[in-house]
Amino acid sequence: MRKANIVMALLMMAVGAIAVHDAVRLGFRWGMSGPDAGFFPFVLGVGVLICSVIVLSKGIRVYKKEGPGEGLIPEGGLKPILWVLLPSAGMVILTALIGLHLAALCFLAFYMRAVGKIGWVKVVLVSVLVPMGLYILFDKLFLIPLPQGLWGGKILIF
């Protein structure tokens, strides 16, 4: 946890540095029509930098005194998180190819079967009926087009 705290502070410092850098490019002083475009990001970037330095120095002090402490993710916690994160990310990538509803169908079926160990009948029923219901609700009834991906439009022709 303490190591992660330090890493996070460093990341935030990087964000602050990027903001300041871009603000300098845009100009952060008084321009032709009031404050320049970079004025606001400059102030914020400096704010993030100062605050993260404080968080960082505090974090390092505690780290030196009390050691690394517990990890960010408790033991045995990483696996279930990755089991959610990776398939979800996979669904998003698949969405770009075959559209959201079809990708969700694969995602639902995969997760329920691989993680939940749920019977095949239930898996098929839920993973077909839920996307179908939402497809009818959003795309057909409310006419809110959801992503079709590269090939989704050719598969879902109705």
Place this chain on the structure above:
Amino acid sequence: MGIGVAIQPYNFLVAMIGLILGVIVGVLPGLGGANGVAILIPLTVVMAPIPGIILLSSIYWGALYGGSITSILFNIPGEPWSVATTFDGYPMAKKGQAGKALVLAFLSHGAGAVLGVVMLSFFAPIIAEFALMFGPAEIFSVMFLTFSAFVGLGGKDPVKTLVSICFGFILSAVGMDIVTGQLRLTFGSVDLMGGFNFIVAVIGLFGLGEIFLTVEEGLKMEGIVARVRWKDVTEGFKEIGRNKKALIMGSIIGCWMGLKPGGATPASFMAYGFAKQSAKNKEEFGHGASAGIIAPESAAHGAGTSATLPMVTLGIPGSPTMAVIMGGLMIFGLTPGPMLFVEHKEFVWGLIGSCWVGNLIGFFIVLAFAPLFAAVLKVRFSILMPIIVYVCAIGAYAVNNRMIDLFYMIGFGVLGYVFKKLDYPIAPMVLALVLGDMAESAMRQALIIGGGNPSVFFRPPIALPIMIAAILIFFWPTITSLRKKYAARTTIGPG
């Protein structure tokens, strides 16, 4: 006038649907008020503004109710402000009085909400009138006060709160500058030109982030079967009568705290503490004391309702959910703030009317269907979870019809998880992302008016007192720690 709008059959039906959806959203882990509203915003685009806003606010009221069902029956707080309810609600349910505990919670919810709506109905027009005198400097000072409240009174590490606020503002600055049209922080990327939409951020931070936390802890759900009988209702009423003090105290604390951002959670804890301290039966607390349910519930709902006040009158949302509702208003082309009262009177009163109606019928809906809603949690998590992620993805995409938002959603999910673990508060970041453009333009306009002199932010009569209050609140943690140090030094003595 407003109630008339709210009870038109169509609007009434919309409110019912919103409430039911809201309770479900409040009950499900990983979905909350902010999220539920965010996901359903695209649906309201096809509706007229008034039923649209009624739907969104009803989801909010429903989610407030739903949070207490899970904390009482499952010991899982659906929302942060229902944590205090678990202290006594779950023990009481364990004793076999689940029905009574639910009735008490819903009744106190109702009472807190009524006080909040009364306040809203009376003060909203007055504050709006007053706010019409605001210039950019005053608007900026109110925003400064809002964020100072997070730093000084938020209860989290003030430095980390500041990081989170600045980070939110930086994210909001990504994209085209509103004044000069220059591209900021885009680094030549076309996707970044559109900036970050806060609704996508809300769905990622609160939805996916929450799911990661839930699966990490390994979700264990041991629910208590509850049926609300008529006897429970009558007993609940009697019990409320016996604990009037806790109810009134809770409602007042809630309504007061709700005015400042992020107020509902501290309000519920404060009310619980006060109720415990002033009670005769202190030892009963933690084992199912009625006042231990009544006080935090009335405070949480009071705060939830009064959070509407700064949103409609000043255009500054008090909570992430209110921020999302405000986003909904903007989609309808309505700018929240004092002008709303002048230009769209019927709309504001419709909203206030729906607060009355929504909270009232919400009470009966949850009372009648509490066991049914609790049954949602009986569905296996490995079925619920992927459906929640799927629905989140629909919401995130439909905001702007951009594929990139789905990737942002996953990114914000990871960020939300890490922020939660490292104790960086999320709510101020979301609010900064929402208010970013407004705060920036107010600041720049004020500076232009003042000719570059920052003293414009301290101009009397309105901006000055607000800024002084904001600065005091901002440095409150420093002041208290200095005072403690001083007190410690004087007790030890010189040398």
